[in-house]
Amino acid sequence: MIFSNLIINKNEPIYIQIETHIKQGIKSGELKKDSKLPSTREVSKFLNISRNSVISAYEELESRGIIVTKRGIGTFISIESEHERYEYNVDFIERVNNYGNTLRELDITKSELPYKKGMISFKSISPESHLFNLDDFKRSLLDAWTFEEANLLNYGYAKGYKPLIAYFFDYMKEKRVTTANKDILITNGFTEAFDIIISSLTTKGDVILCEEPTHNTALKIMKAYGLQVVQVKMDKEGLDLNSLEDALDKYNPKFGYLIPSYNNPTGIVTKTERRKEIYKLFRKYSVPIIEDGFNEELLYSSSPIDPIASLCGNGNGVIYIGSLSKILFPGLRIGWIFGDEKLIDVLESVKRGRNIHSSFLDQSAFCYYLKSGAFSRYVKNVRKYYRDKYNLVIDMIHKYIPYEYITGEGGLHVFIKLTDNIDARELLDLCYKDNVIFMPGDIFYENKLKGTDTFRIGFGRVSDEDIKNGIKIIGDNIKRLVKNQNT
Amino acid sequence: MIFSNLIINKNEPIYIQIETHIKQGIKSGELKKDSKLPSTREVSKFLNISRNSVISAYEELESRGIIVTKRGIGTFISIESEHERYEYNVDFIERVNNYGNTLRELDITKSELPYKKGMISFKSISPESHLFNLDDFKRSLLDAWTFEEANLLNYGYAKGYKPLIAYFFDYMKEKRVTTANKDILITNGFTEAFDIIISSLTTKGDVILCEEPTHNTALKIMKAYGLQVVQVKMDKEGLDLNSLEDALDKYNPKFGYLIPSYNNPTGIVTKTERRKEIYKLFRKYSVPIIEDGFNEELLYSSSPIDPIASLCGNGNGVIYIGSLSKILFPGLRIGWIFGDEKLIDVLESVKRGRNIHSSFLDQSAFCYYLKSGAFSRYVKNVRKYYRDKYNLVIDMIHKYIPYEYITGEGGLHVFIKLTDNIDARELLDLCYKDNVIFMPGDIFYENKLKGTDTFRIGFGRVSDEDIKNGIKIIGDNIKRLVKNQNT
Numbered sequence: 001m002i003f004s005n006l007i008i009n010k011n012e013p014i015y016i017q018i019e020t021h022i023k024q025g026i027k028s029g030e031l032k033k034d035s036k037l038p039s040t041r042e043v044s045k046f047l048n049i050s051r052n053s054v055i056s057a058y059e060e061l062e063s064r065g066i067i068v069t070k071r072g073i074g075t076f077i078s079i080e081s082e083h084e085r086y087e088y089n090v091d092f093i094e095r096v097n098n099y100g101n102t103l104r105e106l107d108i109t110k111s112e113l114p115y116k117k118g119m120i121s122f123k124s125i126s127p128e129s130h131l132f133n134l135d136d137f138k139r140s141l142l143d144a145w146t147f148e149e150a151n152l153l154n155y156g157y158a159k160g161y162k163p164l165i166a167y168f169f170d171y172m173k174e175k176r177v178t179t180a181n182k183d184i185l186i187t188n189g190f191t192e193a194f195d196i197i198i199s200s201l202t203t204k205g206d207v208i209l210c211e212e213p214t215h216n217t218a219l220k221i222m223k224a225y226g227l228q229v230v231q232v233k234m235d236k237e238g239l240d241l242n243s244l245e246d247a248l249d250k251y252n253p254k255f256g257y258l259i260p261s262y263n264n265p266t267g268i269v270t271k272t273e274r275r276k277e278i279y280k281l282f283r284k285y286s287v288p289i290i291e292d293g294f295n296e297e298l299l300y301s302s303s304p305i306d307p308i309a310s311l312c313g314n315g316n317g318v319i320y321i322g323s324l325s326k327i328l329f330p331g332l333r334i335g336w337i338f339g340d341e342k343l344i345d346v347l348e349s350v351k352r353g354r355n356i357h358s359s360f361l362d363q364s365a366f367c368y369y370l371k372s373g374a375f376s377r378y379v380k381n382v383r384k385y386y387r388d389k390y391n392l393v394i395d396m397i398h399k400y401i402p403y404e405y406i407t408g409e410g411g412l413h414v415f416i417k418l419t420d421n422i423d424a425r426e427l428l429d430l431c432y433k434d435n436v437i438f439m440p441g442d443i444f445y446e447n448k449l450k451g452t453d454t455f456r457i458g459f460g461r462v463s464d465e466d467i468k469n470g471i472k473i474i475g476d477n478i479k480r481l482v483k484n485q486n487t
Numbered sequence: 488m489i490f491s492n493l494i495i496n497k498n499e500p501i502y503i504q505i506e507t508h509i510k511q512g513i514k515s516g517e518l519k520k521d522s523k524l525p526s527t528r529e530v531s532k533f534l535n536i537s538r539n540s541v542i543s544a545y546e547e548l549e550s551r552g553i554i555v556t557k558r559g560i561g562t563f564i565s566i567e568s569e570h571e572r573y574e575y576n577v578d579f580i581e582r583v584n585n586y587g588n589t590l591r592e593l594d595i596t597k598s599e600l601p602y603k604k605g606m607i608s609f610k611s612i613s614p615e616s617h618l619f620n621l622d623d624f625k626r627s628l629l630d631a632w633t634f635e636e637a638n639l640l641n642y643g644y645a646k647g648y649k650p651l652i653a654y655f656f657d658y659m660k661e662k663r664v665t666t667a668n669k670d671i672l673i674t675n676g677f678t679e680a681f682d683i684i685i686s687s688l689t690t691k692g693d694v695i696l697c698e699e700p701t702h703n704t705a706l707k708i709m710k711a712y713g714l715q716v717v718q719v720k721m722d723k724e725g726l727d728l729n730s731l732e733d734a735l736d737k738y739n740p741k742f743g744y745l746i747p748s749y750n751n752p753t754g755i756v757t758k759t760e761r762r763k764e765i766y767k768l769f770r771k772y773s774v775p776i777i778e779d780g781f782n783e784e785l786l787y788s789s790s791p792i793d794p795i796a797s798l799c800g801n802g803n804g805v806i807y808i809g810s811l812s813k814i815l816f817p818g819l820r821i822g823w824i825f826g827d828e829k830l831i832d833v834l835e836s837v838k839r840g841r842n843i844h845s846s847f848l849d850q851s852a853f854c855y856y857l858k859s860g861a862f863s864r865y866v867k868n869v870r871k872y873y874r875d876k877y878n879l880v881i882d883m884i885h886k887y888i889p890y891e892y893i894t895g896e897g898g899l900h901v902f903i904k905l906t907d908n909i910d911a912r913e914l915l916d917l918c919y920k921d922n923v924i925f926m927p928g929d930i931f932y933e934n935k936l937k938g939t940d941t942f943r944i945g946f947g948r949v950s951d952e953d954i955k956n957g958i959k960i961i962g963d964n965i966k967r968l969v970k971n972q973n974t
Contacts, residue, residue, distance in 0.1 A: 063867055064661070065786070083663045083793070084763070087802030088770040092688070092830040095741075100687030100833050107836035109645070129637045137640065138632060141848075145625060150616045153624065153816040158596070174551070176570045188675070188842035195841055200587030201579065220840060254582075276571070283575040299552070306570070315574030329640040331847050343579040346591045353590035353707060354682055355675035359846035360818050361628075380550055 001038065002031060003046055014049050018057035023066065029081045037067060037075045099224050106220040108443060113432050120470035122438040125264065125413045125458035127327050131382050133374060137329075140369035144361070147368075152360045158352035159344075160186025160336070161363035167370055168322065168336050175296075176310045177320070183344035185351060188333040188358050190292065190323040192351075194257075195221050197290060197319060197337065200350050202227055206254040209247050211239060213415075213444030213451055215264040215292065218257055227254075229446045234263070236407060238270030239278050248285040255290050256282050260308055262295040265444045265456040266415040267408020272305055279311045279318075286317075293322045295411050297379050298386065309338065316340035324370075327412070328378065332362045386412060386460060392467050393459050400475025402482075404453075412460040415441065417453060422481050424455040430477040436470045488525065489518060490533055501536050505544035510553065516568045524554060524562045586711050593707040595930060600919050607957035609925040612751065612900045612945035614814050618869050620861060624816075627855035631848070634855075639847045645839035646831075647673025647823070648850035654857055655809065655823050662783075663797045664807070670831035672838060675820040675845050677779065677810040681744075682708050684777060684806060684824065687837050689714055693741040696734050698726055700902075700931030700938055702751040702779065705744055714741075716933040721750070723894060725757030726765050735772040742777050743769050747795055749782040752931045752943040753902040754895020759792055766798045766805075773804075780809045782898050784866050785873065796825065803827035811857075814899070815865065819849045873899060873947060879954050880946045887962025889969075891940075899947040902928065904940060909968050911942040917964040923957045 006021045008014060025031035040058060044051035058075060061067045068078040096104070105111070115121050144152070159165065165184045173179055187193040194217075202208070204226035210218065212231030222229050230251055232243045238260065247253070258278070260270040270278070282289050291308045299305055309320040316339065323335035337347060351357065369375060390410050397406055401416060408414030418424065424440045431437065441454025459467060493508045495501060512518035527545060531538035545562060548554045555565040583591070592598070602608050631639070646652065652671045660666055674680040681704075689695070691713035697705065699718030709716050717738050719730050725747065734740070745765070747757040757765070769776050778795045786792055796807040803826065810822035824834060838844065856862060877897050884893055888903060895901030905911065911927045918924065928941025946954060 059867075060863065063863070063870075065792075083797060085665070085800030085802075086763075086767060086770060086798055087800045088773060088804040089802050090773065090775045090804055090827075092775075092803065092827050093833070095688050096830075096833050097687060097690050100837055103687075103840035104833045104836040107839055109839065110836065126642060129641050132637055132640055134636055134640075141628070141632065145628065149621055150619055151818075153619055153621075153818045154616050155613060155817045178572070188845075191840070192842035200584060200590075201582050203584050217840075224840060276573075280573060283573060286575065286577065288577045288579075305552075310570060311573055313572030313574045315572075315576050316579065317575040317577055330642045331638075331640045333843060333846060340577075340579050343583075346580070346583050346587050349591040349594035349597065350587055352594055352596065353678070353704075353711060354841075355679035356820060358675075359820060359849045361852070362846045362848055365848070376547065376550070380546070383550075 001046065003038070003043055006047065008047060008049060014053040015056035015060065018043070018054060019060055022057070022061060026066070026077060026079065026081050031077050031081070033077055033080050035077050037077065039074065098226065102224040103220065106216075106223065108216060112439075112443075113428065113437060115437055116435075119435045119437050120462065120466040120473070122436070122457040122459060122462060122470060124461055125326075125456070126330050126460060127382065127412065128385070128461045131378070131385060132329065133378060136372065136374035136378075137365070137369055140372060140374070141365040143368040143372075144364035148360075148364050152364055156357050156360040158357045159348050160184070160358065161360055161367060163371075164334075164363050164367040165336075167367055168338070171322070172309070172320070172338055176306050177338070178310075178313050180314055181316070181341050182338060183341035185337045185344050185347050186358055186363060187335045187337060187351065188355075189325055189330075189335040190294070190321055191217055191221075192333075192354075193321040193323070193335045193337045194218055194290070194292075196347050196350050196354070197321075198222060198225055198227070200347060202254050207251040208255050208257055209244070209251065209253045209287070210257040211259060211263055212446075213265055213441065213454075214257070215259060215294075216443045218292070219444070219446060222257075231446050234266065234268060236268060236405070238263075238268055238274045241277055241281065244278065244281050248281060248287060253287055255288055257290045257292065258308065259292040259294050261293070261299055261305065262408070262411035262413075264294060265413065265439070265441060267411050267413050269299065269305065269409055269411075275305070275308050276311060279308050283317060288316075289318045291318050291320045293320055295326050297324065297327055298383060298411050316343070319343070324375070327382065328375065329366070332366055334358065334362055334366055386410065389459050389462070389464070389467065390414070392464055393457060393471070396468060396471035397457075400472050401478060413456050413458040415454060415456050418478065420482055420485060422453055422478055424453055427474070427477055427481060428455070430480065431474055434473045434477065436473045438474070488533065490525070490530055493534065495534060495536060501540040502543035502547065505530070505541060506547055509544070509548060513553070513564060513566065513568050518564050518568070520564055520567050522564050524564065526561065585713065589711040590707065593703075593710065595703060599926075599930075600915065600924060602924060603922075606922045606924050607949065607953040607960070609923070609944045609946060609949060609957060611948055612813075612943070613817050613947060614869070614899065615872070615948045618865070618872060619816065620865060623859065623861035623865075624852070624856055627859060627861070628852040630855040630859075631851035635847075635851050639851055643844045643847040645844045646835050647671070647845065648847055648854060650858075651821075651850050651854040652823075654854055655825070658809070659796070659807070659825055663793050664825070665797075665800050667801055668803070668828050669825060670828035672824045672831050672834050673845055673850060674822045674824060674838065675842075676812055676817075676822040677781070677808055678704055678708075679820075679841075680808040680810070680822045680824045681705055681777070681779075683834050683837050683841065684808075685709060685712055685714070687834060689741055694738040695742050695744055696731070696738065696740045696774070697744040698746060698750055699933075700752055700928065700941075701744070702746060702781075703930045705779070706931070706933060709744075718933050721753065721755060723755060723892075725750075725755055725761045728764055728768065731765065732768055735768060735774060740774055742775055744777045744779065745795065746779040746781050748780070748786055748792065749895070749898035749900075751781060752900065752926070752928060754898050754900050756786065756792065756896055756898075762792070762795050763798060766795050770804060775803075776805045778805050778807045780807055782813050784811065784814055785870060785898050803830070806830070811862070814869065815862065816853070819853055821845065821849060821853055873897065876946050876949070876951070876954065877901070879951055880944060880958070883955055883958035884944075887959050888965060900943055900945040902941060902943050905965065907969050907972060909940055909965055911940055914961070914964055914968060915942070917967065918961055921960045921964065923960045925961070
């Protein structure tokens with residue numbers, strides 16, 4: 001009897017124990033193909049368990065094709081214990097193309113020093129999740145489910161969840177953007193939005209102008225597609241206008257990619273007048289702008305700073321990428337592309353070819369959350385919270401770090417250029433031993449010889465205590481490096 | 488007084504009415520920049536409403552930078568009614584590259600006749616959503632939320648939700664696949680899985696071998712990347728072995744792409760012996776296989792049919808793409824790539840470069856659903872349901888449609904080759920007028936001259952009544968076409 005060595009335990013459903021036992025019997029060779037199993041009645045009697053458990057186990061095994069019941073004859077094992085295998089191996093790594101290799105090489109999650117538990121980390125520019133109002137979100141999730149139910153489990157639209165698209169249209173109008181002849185495509189966050197635009201509208205060798213320094217993910221994507229990235233220098237107010245015009249004139253770029261609010265990594269907010277001048281230069285050379293609306297919601301001043309897209313009126317020269325998830329729920333991966341409606345029609349087909357559509361569960365829950373007013377309340381709270389952190393960070397930097405300049409005026413990060421040609425990676429190595437980590441600045445430069453004496457401090461998730469201690473530790477290590485230089 | 492023409496209604500929160508009123512005042516020019524607003528106390532008295540509503544409205548407007556409060560002085564409009572605009576236009580359509588154009592041209596959602604409400608549609612091969620157990624899913628969603636909470640709203644891992652990866656590992660083991668030196672990447676469904684593999688491992692001009700006919704989305708993606716698709720003819724048991732060996736020998740292909748279970752569109756299930764022969768040929772020529780595990784869960788026979796990946800043992804020659812969402816919750820967009828661990832490491836970086844990661848809310852809810860046992864129960868139910876539908880479809884086709892052959896043995900679709908060189912698109916045009924729609928077969932062929940007398944009948948979502956009426960209507964229209972041919 002195959003079951004004579006089975007001892008039923010109390011921790012697992014009985015039918016699963018029976019299933020497992022039979023599978024092991026096959027694996028060990030004890031139960032050969034076509035051998036007969038005892039009937040469910042016999043097993044239940046033998047093991048003194050309910051017959052239903054045995055029936056469930058047999059049904060489950062039968063549905064997987066492992067046993068077969070022949071009416072009036074009995075139940076039989078229907079598979080071989082040995083499974084024939086014929087191995088062969090391929091060197092996939094050798095087959096990876098430039099695109100794959102570039103994304104692998106520039107994947108900072110794999111190349112940069114990893115965060116370890118207990119460290120003070122200034123590496124991330126993600127929002128503090130303790131501020132998320134989880135009850136509000138849970139309510140929105142349930143509202144979404146109640147209202148949509150099976151709709152969320154069926155195929156949706158490549159363009160996105162319609163009520164969310166409508167919400168983002170209103171959101172763009174609030175920012176005084178003209179919406180005539182425009183359309184919106186919902187994407188899996190900024191990254192997918194940028195990737196879809198770049199993959200559809202550029203060809204290897206094309207030049208893209210962007211700020212120096214700029215978002216490393218954007219740099220990575222552009223390089224993966226073989227584009228030539230030309231970075232234009234910035235002053236403390238944003239792109240330097242003379243350098244921009246020179247570059248526009250010299251390179252005949254396909255696009256400009258700009259982060260006018262809280263540029264990543266510098267944190268520089270380009271003000272309205274400079275935005276206009278920048279925009280007018282791109283317009284003069286008929287070069288479209290991809291505007292990254294990164295962290296725009298944190299902007300807070302006596303006069304609003306509208307996105308560059310608002311300058312375009314009925315024109316189509318600016319493609320705007322929005323993503324609220326940089327300050328809220330980064331895990332939801334929701335962003336959007338706002339631009340010329342004919343262009344969005346093409347990008348919608350690209351999105352469909354990439355992954356059919358973004359999660360409708362995410363989109364719907366997020367939409368209910370936004371509409372409930374929870375987002376406005378949240379933004380009001382976090383502005384004050386991050387403003388206080390920012391002020392503390394600046395105070396500590398003044399106190400401990402010898403800088404050539406600091407940039408950033410709020411947001412979730414600041415950028416530091418050190419004096420004395422201190423190498424930020426040497427500094428990072430020292431700090432890492434002291435359990436402090438930050439983002440070295442060179443990853444934001446196309447030219448790897450640049451930005452070596454710079455680094456980014458992200459503070460959204462760092463406690464006040466850690467900000468104080470962490471920046472002091474960085475300062476102490478700078479002193480050690482300076483001392484070494486002088487000896 | 489700006490509020491003298493405001494009449495408060497009862498349908499909308501009062502603070503929103505006040506906000507809207509002020510914004511309209513700015514837009515109309517009535518409220519100019521720097522003009523002073525009445526105090527919140529004055530407004531509440533004047534309109535006879537709670538002062539809190541006025542305060543809320545002012546706070547909201549201030550947070551958006553539309554008004555500014557100067558302590559002890561008053562509240563002022565801080566924006567211009569007119570917003571300067573400088574239009575310019577770019578011809579984006581002219582700038583779309585081959586990749587974008589191909590995905591747009593081959594987007595059947597846009598090129599094929601659209602479904603209209605009330606039609607009998609055999610077009611879709613999606614599952615019937617009435618069969619979804621929504622209560623089970625809701626419970627899983629809540630379990631996921633309760634257990635994970637803020638984790639689902641923070642950045643997750645590019646590779647996927649760890650418990651779900653563990654689940655899919657077990658799932659592969661159940662199918663007798665060896666998991667040593669293998670890894671799993673979670674993707675947004677099959678489409679993204681295939682796209683990530685193709686985009687990372689092929690170069691323009693590479694040859695991919697696949698079945699003739701094959702999945703149109705796969706064809707679309709391969710063509711978008713400029714690959715040369717070589718389709719190998721099938722008999723009723725799967726790929727024709729002689730043709731396969733000829734093609735392997737002649738073309739030196741980069742990959743084979745195979746759908747061994749319920750091939751889309753033919754519905755042919757390749758049995759174990761043929762699978763082995765096919766596998767051995769690819770192995771002989773050291774060509775890796777991308778195996779599409781499409782609808783495998785519907786397989787039901789006295790002996791199990793293991794995936795081709797199970798033949799590989801510790802070898803890495805097969806990359807398996809899984810997706811339960813073809814029979815369950817297509818809207819959740821969850822699939823996975825199972826393959827060589829070094830390869831998965833690269834593809835993980837590609838996934839991160841594409842969209843950081845798939846929705847963790849989807850992944851977690853789905854994982855709880857799978858683990859609850861709800862999926863096994865569901866599969867048991869739907870197998871019977873679809874089997875009955877399949878039998879009805881076959882009966883009706885025998886009765887009404889003059890075919891050269893029908894293929895498909897269960898699953899969610901069958902494929903018909905007509906006699907008399909009937910053009911399936913002419914047939915579709917006629918049926919469309921009678922409110923019946925199906926998928927013309929030519930979209931599954933690389934060579935557009937092929938498959939013109941074939942079409943696919945998807946029946947998962949069609950009621951028995953509609954199956955009877957719909958197939959009769961198709962049959963009637965075939966008669967008309969045959970009659971026309973003979974006159």
